[in-house]
Amino acid sequence: MKYEAVIGLEIHVQLNAATKLFCDCPNRPGDEPNRNTCPVCLWFPGAFPRLSREALEKAVLACLALNCTIQPVSAFDQKVYYYPDLPKGFQLSQHHKPLARNGWIDIAGENGEPRRLRIHHIHLEEDVAKLVHETEGRTPISLVDFNRAGTPLIEIVSEPDMRSPHEAMEYVKTLRGQLRYTGSAECSMEKGTMRVDANISLRQEGSSGFNTKVEVKNMNSIRNVGDAIAYEIRRQTECLEKGEPIVLHTRLWDPDKRATAPMRGKFSGPCIPDPSVASIVINEEWLNEIRGMLPEMPDRKAARFSGDYGLTPDEAAAMSLERDISDFFEAAAKSGAAPRKAANWIAVHLAPALRDRGAALAETPLSAERFAALLSLLEKEIINPQSAKEVLLQLLATDESPEKIVEKGGYGQVSDAVELDALIDRVIGEHPADVADYRKGNAKVLGFLMGIAMKASKGKANPKLLREILAKRLG
Numbered sequence: 001m002k003y004e005a006v007i008g009l010e011i012h013v014q015l016n017a018a019t020k021l022f023c024d025c026p027n028r029p030g031d032e033p034n035r036n037t038c039p040v041c042l043w044f045p046g047a048f049p050r051l052s053r054e055a056l057e058k059a060v061l062a063c064l065a066l067n068c069t070i071q072p073v074s075a076f077d078q079k080v081y082y083y084p085d086l087p088k089g090f091q092l093s094q095h096h097k098p099l100a101r102n103g104w105i106d107i108a109g110e111n112g113e114p115r116r117l118r119i120h121h122i123h124l125e126e127d128v129a130k131l132v133h134e135t136e137g138r139t140p141i142s143l144v145d146f147n148r149a150g151t152p153l154i155e156i157v158s159e160p161d162m163r164s165p166h167e168a169m170e171y172v173k174t175l176r177g178q179l180r181y182t183g184s185a186e187c188s189m190e191k192g193t194m195r196v197d198a199n200i201s202l203r204q205e206g207s208s209g210f211n212t213k214v215e216v217k218n219m220n221s222i223r224n225v226g227d228a229i230a231y232e233i234r235r236q237t238e239c240l241e242k243g244e245p246i247v248l249h250t251r252l253w254d255p256d257k258r259a260t261a262p263m264r265g266k267f268s269g270p271c272i273p274d275p276s277v278a279s280i281v282i283n284e285e286w287l288n289e290i291r292g293m294l295p296e297m298p299d300r301k302a303a304r305f306s307g308d309y310g311l312t313p314d315e316a317a318a319m320s321l322e323r324d325i326s327d328f329f330e331a332a333a334k335s336g337a338a339p340r341k342a343a344n345w346i347a348v349h350l351a352p353a354l355r356d357r358g359a360a361l362a363e364t365p366l367s368a369e370r371f372a373a374l375l376s377l378l379e380k381e382i383i384n385p386q387s388a389k390e391v392l393l394q395l396l397a398t399d400e401s402p403e404k405i406v407e408k409g410g411y412g413q414v415s416d417a418v419e420l421d422a423l424i425d426r427v428i429g430e431h432p433a434d435v436a437d438y439r440k441g442n443a444k445v446l447g448f449l450m451g452i453a454m455k456a457s458k459g460k461a462n463p464k465l466l467r468e469i470l471a472k473r474l475g
């Protein structure tokens, strides 16, 4: 029997509002433990929660960016459960009347075909406290940090529309890009400001029913989301092939073992309407005001980039996925960089270099103007692509101009025919066996000798000219 996967994602996103959801404590969970607390977020009896207007605005902006319909009336419920990270015994969340419903995002499917993935609803909720387990010492203890208690979250619940790890990863990547555009959230899986849980089940290919699902938690990167889902699909397939039933439970992804393992279940109780926080009533006038705050979103920006700058659809999509990259690209193009060249260098060299450093563009001294100046040196053949890559890496660390870096580092390209001729002379003299090999018809030797000659020039030779001279001299 052939199976197909049915995948739905529940994503918690921490809004970057200045305060917590129901009090004026700073929304900074990373501060020294238990600094950012008050009777409301320590959940003392009798304390009076008041909804943060800023958090609501940011939540609504996020919902609009994900094409949801904002509900005219939404309300909080008490989600009952008992655990040391929630001493009051319930979490304020929206269960019966969520903030928004019926959204969607478009992704590129497995073969590049467009796929629309639906969002069931988005609701507001407060985060719970954080447990810190100290396992060293004679008696292991668990500590409770209330800095995170009451920080504003939205939970984005998808429909079970995804069919593969690829679609789930694209969904998360696209959703993260859209939310970052709005400026409502940082969405860092590494830092825990975006947490993704996956519900996975299998069914016979072509059927439309739903079978028992398994929830997987604890993935801290988009790659881990894909790996954990792929693992879970294999595990469930093996179970079904052995005739073992799938049991409803929660598993944790272990990134070291690259496997999921069952976790201990938490008691969870009912959701009952909360009497302490007033319902949220949203009128059309206020909603239009928030709508006016939405920036140009990635799909529209991609269409404009294609038209204004002649990018291919793939290039335009890559340049518009993240807001900082799209702003950088456009500023570079406006500073005189050839747009397609700039897009190519951003995608192929700059983005991977930023990933290696784990840095955002804004955290480096690189400006679009200096990037454009670098591409101009390349365009004018003052430096070759190899040197340009090295200069780019230096631009990420200093605020010197590319011209200065080229001058100081001696990156200037050698296009002097006499100088290159002498270099080739030396290379040919030092590799008689390879030269003979080439002349017997082994064409691959040309590339090998080209590499030697380029290395001998310390990477600075004009590659086109060097190849010409070498080919001519080898006959």
Ligand SMILES: [Zn+2]
Pocket (backbone or CB within 6 Å): 020, 023, 024, 025, 036, 037, 038, 039, 040, 041, 042, 150
């Ligand atoms: Zn507080």
